[in-house]
Amino acid sequence: MKNLAIVGTGYVGLVTGVCLSEIGHNVICIDIDQGKIDKLNSGKSPIFEPDLEELMIKNIKSERLYFTTDHSEAFKNSEVIYIAVGTPQKSDGFADLTSIEQAAIQIGLHAKRDVIVVTKSTVPIGTNEKIKNIILQYLVSDIKVDIVSNPEFLREGSAVRDTFYGDRIVIGAECQDAANLIEEINKPFQIPIFRTDIISAEMIKYASNAFLATKISFINEIATICEKIGANVEDVAIGMGQDSRIGYQFLKPGLGYGGSCFPKDTNALFHIATHEDYSFALLKAVIDVNKKQQTLLVDKVKQRFGILEGKKFAVLGLAFKPNTDDLREAASIVNITRFIEEGAEVIAFDPVAMQNAKRILPATVQFAQSIEEAIHGTDAVFIVTEWKEFIDFPLNKYVELMKKPIIFDGRNCYSIIKMMGYPIEYYSIGRPVVNENYNK
């Protein structure tokens, strides 16, 4: 059992802190956001993540999990300090390392005993070395500092599960004693550990996200061709995935990838390559395909209606994926903004992301309290996030409640065969249109 500090209580920091306390460590989480820390200290999670709050409360009660805004208090007894602050995209495409640099300065100023600093945040190649240099530059106490890169692979919406059942834990280190200690801390998770040097660990994270993004853009391109030739992309993906070298995962076509990571990390890796005088042409294509994919439904609806002015649209799903309240780079934002610009009226519904959405979406967007309220009297429904509620929603209700039942499904929630049994015009991604122009 070790004394650990985690800097940053966002998706990664909070989940990491809670899970490390659950396997027996003493964990203190630090954030500069007083509001977040107050909320955490009152037993409430500031983010929606399945199982997180229950596990958090359990470990607070067991006195293994604490929250503070005071770096000096948090670092005083910590043998290991994890950095899990944000690394958002800057306007030039590179990662913004301001929070990382701040965290490194605070470690330099406040660490009081020999310490291993573990970087969980996704950072450009060479950043761990920079972190070490900043810490040493600001170091007040006479202590030894080692750096370990331990990139995070969890997904939002299944973050707790991913932490307990991940495929691998990557540990990049120069000092083998430091790597041994991080391995020992993680042992109770019983997840295979892969050890390497720091730079390779940094690259593993970017390469993994870029590869997953490539799979998504690839299947989205195949989906577009399927629409043109009359094939069904879902069958194509199954037939491809049966080859274990390809696999089924991340071959789900839709409105492209959103979220806080794939868009920023693909851009960051592209810029890292460019900085090294290499044009990463494949990754550039992945990024371009994704941009086009996000607004595919706008093209489809314009083709169907001509002009959108005066139409009333329901948008089901605002989060960038189900089981999260996160709207960062969500397809809902670009689509809704385009609908409003084109003169349509928009009423939106999401089971958990509406509070966050109200801060981001144009002020004219209306919000419904249920699917029924959202779709009532509308000219078309757009499914942007594949929440289970939408998948399970009785199809006859679209027929009953909409002006004329027309669905543009950006996430292929319903089977084509099932849709054929309803008088609903149904446009999805990479599959034949059902009842085309039925209501015209």
Ligand SMILES: NC(=O)C1=CN([C@@H]2O[C@H](COP(=O)(O)OP(=O)(O)OC[C@H]3O[C@@H](n4cnc5c(N)ncnc54)[C@H](O)[C@@H]3O)[C@@H](O)[C@H]2O)C=CC1
């Ligand atoms: N969100 C995700 O699913 C994943 C994110 N990552 C990476 O992990 C990193 C963190 O991402 P998120 O958790 O999504 O970020 P986030 O934006 O949700 O949280 C970051 C937190 O750090 C706090 N913070 C900033 N500077 C601080 C400082 N000096 N001291 C203490 N707290 C400070 C902020 O107030 C904020 O609460 C990023 O590099 C991201 O790319 C990696 C894997 C998954």
Ligand SMILES: O=C(O)[C@H]1O[C@H](OP(=O)(O)OP(=O)(O)OC[C@H]2O[C@@H](n3ccc(=O)[nH]c3=O)[C@H](O)[C@@H]2O)[C@H](O)[C@@H](O)[C@@H]1O
């Ligand atoms: O670095 C990160 O932050 C994380 O980024 C992703 O996790 P996340 O963004 O939470 O969610 P995903 O499930 O990967 O979905 C990302 C986006 O891709 C889309 N997607 C995913 C899979 C698919 O087959 N098709 C598809 O369009 C989703 O709708 C979503 O918009 C990775 O899956 C994690 O391994 C990684 O740790």
